[in-house]
Amino acid sequence: MAKPKIAMYWTGGCGGCDVSPLEVGEAIVDVLSQVEIAFWPALMDAKRADVEALPAGGIDVALINGALRTEDNVEMVRLLREKSKLVVAYGACAHLGGIIGLGNLHSAQSLVSTALGPGWHAGSPSFSANGDAPPPLTAGVVPLADVIAVDYVVPGCPPPAQLIGLFFQTLLGGEMPSPGHVFAEEKALCDQCPREKEDRRLEKFVRPHEMEPDPDRCLLDQGIVCMGPVTRGGCEAACPALGMPCTGCVGPTRKAGDLAGGMISALASLVRAGDEGEDAFAREDEVLAGLVDPVGTLYKYALATTWKRRETGGEDA
């Protein structure tokens, strides 16, 4: 069999995904010897014209990381879809919108004026004599699957070595799962977490910097908002194992659906202020109000999956 031609492309991301294959360690050398890199801007010089010159299906697998934030992002992923047999959403941004997706809390216009100062416009930049200009922002951030058909997902921020390894092993093994497969566990992260769970009663939310958690007990039991119950396993609970809560980067389990929605259910079940009943309502509300930055905590990676922005500027009540 000929070596599969792979492409890795970045859209609105931080570059961490492009570096992440190094996490695999020495095994990456084996992988690289079994594939041919057709296009990977972070590794080698290749331009859009080089991709345009390829025949349809000229790329076997395109790994795309980053959320879609500019019109150029959208054009490039459409082009890559046309040239690729398989498209993989690689990393949390391509999968769910990622941290970039939190940009949906603000209008594109407001983001541009904040970053560049007043007078800059989100829509049609034309401020350079030779026509060089950053591409216009889209109205909102969307994950890859909102714009093109995505065959597989390698999730994580960035994808953990285990899952990158799993993907390449499967790809080179030649037997791919049915389309739509997410290369992670179906079960929640708690299933892989080494910490001991108890009968939980949450009487106070604690932020990670406010305490040194007990090394053996479940973080949720200790009051730290850990997204483990609604997040897919696959990373071997890397963060909780080191005392930091899971923030949900691998994405929701099929059962949880919406990360924030699922986690609200989980937290509501855990919170108590003495015996349940009308008398406890006010104290329960105090506990619940202790959740700092609910949107940023519960929707850290998946905001753009659920909440879209369709206008570049403008406000609403």
Next chain:
Amino acid sequence: MAELKHEPKIAAFLCRWCAYAGADLAGTNRLAYPPNMIPIRVPCSGRVEPAWVIEALRSGADGVLIGGCHPGDCHYVSGNYKARRRVELLRDVLAGLGVNPARVKLVWVSASEGVRFAQVVRDYVEEIRGLGPNRGEFGVPEEVDDRAGRIAQAVEQAVNHG
């Protein structure tokens, strides 16, 4: 030309033991209330997942009403308490998104309160009418939207004068 008036659309998740039975009673008593509400029968208010409410709002519902049993009356002992805590958290999240938290409301209605049920629906329809249409997407009020601006200012000050 007559202007089209916006009619609020309200999705209502009603617990089968109390609120839905109350709605039934309102019906058999022929009590009139506005037709803006789409009732959905659920086993318990505690069964209503936040994701359903989010989906309703995303799909263009202007308000979501959740009806459960009065405190102490839940058929499953504590489902309504769980529903209350869920709604409380969900409203915090919605406020952070710029969606008016009043678009989600939890009410207690017993099986014998047909009159109360009709009144609750009348009141909520008027409340939502006052808020106007939900655009099913972000609507971030100015003071929230300016958060990025304030952070940028603070950073600039720290860099220049820090």
